[in-house]
Amino acid sequence: MTGVRRTAVEVPGLEHPQPIPVAVWAGDVLFTSPIGPRRADGSIPDALDDQLDVTFANLRRVVHGAGATLDAVGMVHVHLRRREDRPALNEHWLACFVDEPRPARMVSQADLPAGVDVLLTLTAVRACPE
Template sequence: MRALTHIPPPAGLRTPPLSYAVRTGDLLYVSGIGPLNADNSVPDGFEAQMQLVLATLDKVLAQAGADRSRLVKVNVLLTREEDVKEMNRLYAAWYGPGPYPARTTAVVKALPLPEFLLEIEGVAALG
């Protein structure tokens, strides 16, 4: 069995009973990231929440020595179907011209906090 390396949360974020990311071999598994500020507040509106989640994802990847170009799989959970188009726009602007990682987008009934409109998790190849 390969050793696991637990990546700490970005500075200031609270730590629920999980690792923000775990490395095994050349793979980094990033836990679902919700739109939570360092002061535990949740921004209003989908765009603000999406921007915060993407910024936090960048920080988690950086702490593992990676960046978004290393993502191979992303899962996006939304609580409102009407946000899919905006999510695609913001995601494309954040990631760049591609090629993009494989991605699943699902609309779910609820996320850990009722204010959360989305959550993103992913897998990165660190090679």
């Protein structure tokens, strides 16, 4: 019996502080570790809008760094510190995922690390040849 092969995805500037990759391909499915508002220099913006800008830019970097496109994203799980931040999240969501249908999404309120107002994880698939 053959198992599914995992292949780590690393994106310069987005290395995870824990001993895990930023993302991993398991066969044709991409799973990410938490993607957040940390800039390449390690800083985290104070304002929510800036955190969302950086987080969605990091999402794009991870997806593209894995050799995929935003069209490959099937599910995004968003962790917000405050539920009332959902309208701001929606603005960035629509700017990132312009075309319909957009990925499925789940938003959870979470106790996040100090200074972090948003984290997300996603699942994507490798494009199949037509």
